[in-house]
Amino acid sequence: MDGVRKTFDEWAQNGRAELMEVEHGKNVSKFLDTISFDEHFSFLDVGCGNGWVVRRMAKEPNCKKAIGIDKSKKMIIQAKKKTDSKNEEFVHTDIESWKYRGKFDFVFSMEALYYSDSIDEALKKIFKLLKPGGQFFCGTDFYTDNKATARWKDIMKIQMHLHSKKEWKEFFKNAGFQVKTKHIKDLKSRKKWKREYGTLFIIGTKN
Numbered sequence: 440m441d442g443v444r445k446t447f448d449e450w451a452q453n454g455r456a457e458l459m460e461v462e463h464g465k466n467v468s469k470f471l472d473t474i475s476f477d478e479h480f481s482f483l484d485v486g487c488g489n490g491w492v493v494r495r496m497a498k499e500p501n502c503k504k505a506i507g508i509d510k511s512k513k514m515i516i517q518a519k520k521k522t523d524s525k526n527e528e529f530v531h532t533d534i535e536s537w538k539y540r541g542k543f544d545f546v547f548s549m550e551a552l553y554y555s556d557s558i559d560e561a562l563k564k565i566f567k568l569l570k571p572g573g574q575f576f577c578g579t580d581f582y583t584d585n586k587a588t589a590r591w592k593d594i595m596k597i598q599m600h601l602h603s604k605k606e607w608k609e610f611f612k613n614a615g616f617q618v619k620t621k622h623i624k625d626l627k628s629r630k631k632w633k634r635e636y637g638t639l640f641i642i643g644t645k646n
């Protein structure tokens with residue numbers, strides 16, 4: 440089994456999935472609050488963990504369908520247990536090999552894409568899964584400009600691709616996206632990097 444899947448299978452069972460929900464929750468909510476979901480939409484979360492973002496989005500009045508995918512089977516088992524609305528769905532798959540015929544208005548991913556074998560390939564797939572005019576919101580705390588996070592790679596001991604904001608923007612452009620970025624800072628956090636650099640959101644639009 441690959442190291443990423445093995446690690447997150449463990450995290451699904453030792454409470455760290457819920458810890459991520461808390462750790463990422465504040466900045467993700469702040470970011471999602473800046474987006475208007477005022478028309479009917481479909482939503483995909485890539486690397487959804489225990490599914491907390493899917494549950495949040497499924498409750499938006501205009502959300503027709505919210506799907507979470509994760510390559511960790513145990514994360515998907517947790518997510519399915521926590522399901523609390525009819526328009527939610529969870530699928531055990533990696534983004535690269537997922538066979539899905541439909542297209543989404545929004546794709547989201549938090550702290551997941553840099554674990555994929557190839558960010559290029561994952562982005563190409565996400566681009567294909569979006570409708571014209573659709574958007575991909577990609578959140579990462581792990582990026583070169585955020586120096587405090589570089590050592591995470593040594594702690595995790597699994598494949599993690601570390602890139603700068605500039606490099607992330609290039610990846611998105613190469614996949615065909617129009618790209619913008621946004622830093623969401625948590626000025627009240629005890630962690631200095633959360634106040635200084637915060638979560639980087641790369642926003643790709645498929646025109």
Ligand SMILES: C[S@@+](CC[C@H](N)C(=O)[O-])C[C@H]1O[C@@H](n2cnc3c(N)ncnc32)[C@H](O)[C@@H]1O
Pocket residue numbers: 443444447456459460463485486487488489508509510511514532533534535548549550551552554555556
């Ligand atoms: C750091 S966790 C973040 C989980 C969730 N997004 C959150 O913020 O709580 C990364 C998740 O992405 C999943 N993942 C990593 N690479 C993936 C891929 N190529 N396709 C699907 N899921 C992937 C992992 O199994 C893991 O559950």
